[in-house]
Amino acid sequence: MTVESCCNMAFIPNDIWVEITIKVAADSIRDLCSLRMTFKAARDAGEAEIVHRSVSIPPPHATPWWWCLNPGAKRFFDRCMVASNPELLFREALRELFIRRNENDGMKMLNSATNTGHVAAKYALTMTLLLRTDDNDEKQRGMKMFRELDAAGSLADCKAMCFSILTISWPGEVQMPRIEAQQTVCNSPTCSTRGHMPLLYDYRRRAAERNSVHAFGGAAHIPCINCRANYEMQAFVNLA
Template identity: 55%
Template structure:
């Protein structure tokens, strides 16, 4: 008698693919599939199939499976063969409930390496909260940025929340985060130190959020925001434009008071032409007062422009150079570029060496072009006949090696770049970019710097 089905004659690889497809749907479907025939039962017990089985969310788990010996053996087998989702859940329990940090850390790394996004999120948080390990913080920040770019953070947070909240509250022991765990160390960042405040306010607002507008309490109105939050808003507004800041300050008393904080003036973005007009026009006393407050609050861009004016237009060159060094210590790249050029223009070896070191850092970071554009924007608005032009001659070149094949040729390369190919500040595709000698590249940059005053 001829058989009605030839399913038993299918290759094992096909059976395995079918079993994986069924397992990724649900555990119940896998159980029903395994009861169809002996081949399906054997294939359904493969490690590859069990590693791919779909595990329901913690709040949808049937707890009878855990209490039943057969169900318990099933989940234990899945964990043994390295099921990523179950490994992730067990890792959180080991870390924050059973407090077996070594075991939990290993399981969490295993789950993250298997592609579980929630495990990567938990791993990044564990790395970021380490105090003394800068490499761990960098690795954690890299993982965090990857998840953030993929818009995966809300789902990852929900997965961790679902695992930990399924337990009794007293069982969960989360790590404490203090000021020493801060990832942002920049003193120039205007949002640094405000994240806890924003979280507390958002949580209070969420817990007290009314169901209808008629029930809305007045405590959550914008005028009742904490002063630090208003300061943060004013700082972000000032970083966009001064006009927006003025409009914000006129909106209410809280905004006006927040707009008077030093951090707001420190990050205020002032167009270069407005700064010149306010400085020169007798009709803009308010503008001059604003600039004075910005200088007092250490607005780096305003200080940089003032220092450039002292160096190359009028005032004390010594005071201008001292101010340049102060701004350089704050990490302002255009100031670092200017200081490096001025140091390399000197005759003494020590100054040239310091300037060359700064130049190499900026060159490696690819920041030379933007630095030249910023400096050019400041210097081009000055009166030509009033400028103090830096001088470059054969005596103060950086490259002094006569064995260097490119020594003394930077002027010719510059003339070809400017008059033959057209003037371009971004000389990454031409100019001296192909020169191997870093001293010659510095000489070429000095030539560009001097001709920025043309």
């Protein structure tokens, strides 16, 4: 890079630097660190709260183990959490709900992450709402979100992301909720698949243990969307 181009960069307004840094942060946390080491203006822009909120957090299996021990890395992620980074909110919500058993804080975080557009958080919130027995309005809200996820074809990817976090981040510590009889979503007396989803899930699970082709497919072929929601609930509580 020439001296002239460096001088020109010095005159770029800070808000432009912030926008550039946001785009870099949303793509790669490593690229963000590299950018911040190039210019003072980029380093200053990287201090903005919106940048910490926008940082792309790598999945657990791609996260270097030493990040949790490095003081600088811990301070950085603490700042991202304070800035309400959606991915960290989502992960902390799962910790509150299924390890610390703190439903109030967990649900607040899960709602906040969902409101940012985090799809896996929306999936976890959907399942948590469907599992409720004390609030029919919330169950209906969960069913509305399930329809949206089902229509978008997002269920499998979201479930895989939740599985990755729950099993890699906190192996052996997670306590998933149980499904009681009254938590069945489908209540139609004329539905031919009502009440069969636990059996179908067990059949698919045993087939998977045998590496059978019958393990695939889930409940996608079931015409009743409420029964498909029941099947997804079975899969969710058995993630960990």
